[in-house]
Amino acid sequence: NELAQFRNQYTLAKNLELAGIVKPLSLESYGNSYALVMPYEGHISLNQWAHEKLSIPDFLSIGLQLAEILHGLSQQKVIHKDIKPANILIHPETKEVKLIDFSLASLLPKExxxxxxxxxxxxxxxxxxxxxxxxMNRGTDYRSDLYSLGITFYQLLAGELPFNVDDPMELVYCHLAKMATPLHEVNPDVPKVLSDIVAKLMAKNAEDRYQSAWGLKHDLENCWQQWQKTGNIGEFAIASCDLSDRFLIPEKLYGRENEIDELLAAFDRIANGASEIMLVAGFSGIGKTAVVHEVHKPITRQQGYFIQGKFDQLNHHIPLSAFVQALRDLMGQFLSESDLEIAQWKATILAALGDSGQVLIEVIPELEQIIGPQPPVPELSGTAAQNRFNLLFQKFIAVLTTSEHPLVIFLDDLQWADLASLELMKLLMV
Known part of the structure; x- marks a missing residue:
């Protein structure tokens, strides 16, 4: 994956005709990896240069250049996806700004x-x-870079990030739902209009942000001209020249408020220890999945897990296929956590399954990477084997679902479900 990102950075950046980026000179093989050869012109990262909050003139000089660079990227249909001070270079003497690191950049209009x-x-x-x-139940487009730019602006003017939390899941929830303290309250030297500009960049919904870097640049130029003339920046209507150069339909649900409220109420109940099943019916393509995905925000707030599986018309003879698909996804999420958290899951799961873990490993191979190899289990036949599996599966699900980490399982295309899956759903609801 890292090698692919290296190649992507070279291929994309070398073809960009844009003054504000550092164009790579070549991509060389180096051992089993690559070396990216880039010109050195005396620039250092903004992280190294800006140790404390910036003065208004320095900020405006940098902000205007970054708005110009992002406008150029937008014109060439590039989403950078990793705007931050470490990826912004500045020349200590000329204050010239350049953008680097296109390893995650995309030419897709939306992802x-x-x-x-x-x-x-x-x-x-x-x-x-x-x-x-x-x-967020929506795609990522060029306006994602404007949000990251807003966080960067906030840090440059406040001397700190808007969300100072260590827990990754809590930080994700802050981006989704928490409003940052207004910039002019954190740093009284920041004019109110500049605080409003940064707040607009950091809007949670892309439709509420600036729709173009050009509109942002226009407002920053207005600030710059006022500062040059009077040393102050008076209030004015921001985003007055902010027009998008492409047709974008807002990605929001209409007329589904009651259904979403029902889902969120059900989630609140299960977060307090209940078990519930919700059935979502409707014609194909009507938006059932989009409604279900609205529970992502409260799940993140509750440090919960959302997993999904899909029953297949052609494979409905395979028992528990959607459950297995969903739980393999969950094991993947566990394996990307810290060693300490994995060790905690291992101890909890082993305590519940005892010496019978091999039964579940046979259907969820990723489980072995968490609990380690398990002793073989005696072979049973017919109903006895089914009963043992159901009992272990119930114990396994009970371990995964706690008030600290509620679990939502979304099973799609239930019409193709096999009998074993339906029986298991009954057992889980007991």
Missing amino acids: NQTIQNPNILEGTLAYLSPEQTGR
Whole structure:
């Protein structure tokens, strides 16, 4: 994956005709990896240069250049996906700014993120847009970079990040739902209009942000001109020249408020210890999955897990296929957690399954990477084998579902479910 990112960075950046980026000179083989050869012109990272909060003139000089660079990227249909001070270079004397690191950059107009453990999300968690977390029920487009730029601006003017938390899942929830303290309250030297500009960049919904870096640049130029003339920045209507150059339909649900409220109420109940099943019916393509994915925010708030499996018309003879698919996904999420958390899951699961873990490993191979190899179990036939499996599966699910970590299992295309899956659902609801 890292090698692919290296190649992606070279291929994409070398073809960009843009003054504000550092174009790589070549990509060389180096041992079993690559070396990216880049020109050195005396620039250092913004992280090294800006140890404390910036003065207003320095900030405006940097902000205007970054807005110009992002406008250029947008014109060439590039999403950077990792805007942060470490990827911004500045020349200590000329204050010229350049952008680097296109390893995650994409030429796709929009990408849909899947839910992943926060530790392995693409990008840098402190600067990640809500949609990049995969928990926003919407795709990622060029406006994601504007959010990350807003976080960067906030840090440059406040001398600190808007969300100072260590827990990755809590940080994801902050991006999704928590509003940062207004910039002019953190640093009284920041004019109110500049605080409003940064707040607009950091809006949770992409539709509420600036729709173009050009509109942002216009407002920063207005600030710069006022500062040059009077040493102050008076209030004005921001985003007055902010127009998108492409047709974008807002990614929000309409007319599903009651259904979403029902789902969220059900989640609140199960987070307090209940077990519930919700059935979502409707014609194909009507938006059932989109409604279900609205529970991502409260799940993140409760440090819960969301997993999904899909029953297949062609494979409905395979028992428990959707359950197995969902639980293999969950094991993948566990394996991307810290060694300490994996050890805790191992102890808890082994305590519940005893010496019978091999029964579940046969259907969920990833489980072995968590609990280790298990002793063989005596072979049973017919009903006895089914009863043993159901009992172990119930114990396993009970271990995974706690008030600290509620679990939501989304099973799609239930019409193709096999009998064993339906029986298991009955057992889990007891």
